[in-house]
Amino acid sequence: MCIDPRASGNFVEIIRTWRTRDRFLACCLTGFTVVALPLVGALAYSAWNTERLAEQSRTAVFSASQAARASRSLVNRIGSIERLAQQLAGVEDPALAADYAGVHRSFRQIADEPAAPAAR
Secondary structure (H helix, E strand, C coil): CCCCCCCCCCHHHHHHHHHHHHHHHHHHHHHHHHHHHHHHHHHHHHHHHHHHHHHHHHHHHHHHHHHHHHHHHHHHHHHHHHHHHHHHHHCCCHHHHHHHHHHHHHHHHHHHCCHHHHCC
16 A cells, blocks of 8 residues: 555545554554553562562571570580589589589570560
């Protein structure tokens, strides 16, 4: 079809052709928007959810590192308690009994610490 109005005597037909092209372009743009909009929404939701999960994993890693630190400290305290108990079994010394009581108190304190953050 000829687009130049001087070459063709039917100007109305040329306008219809342009309108049809404009309608096709509008239809394509509308279709693209209808398809792309949910994808953009899903991408935004995914980014938000990923950020939320990253925060939760940071918290979980921090809690795990605190638990590991407390566990190492408890193992050290258990060794101290065992050594003091063996010494107390052989020698009745009030200073050893006081040391044993102090180490046992610190053991109880450390053993009760991990339960506190879990209650939040």
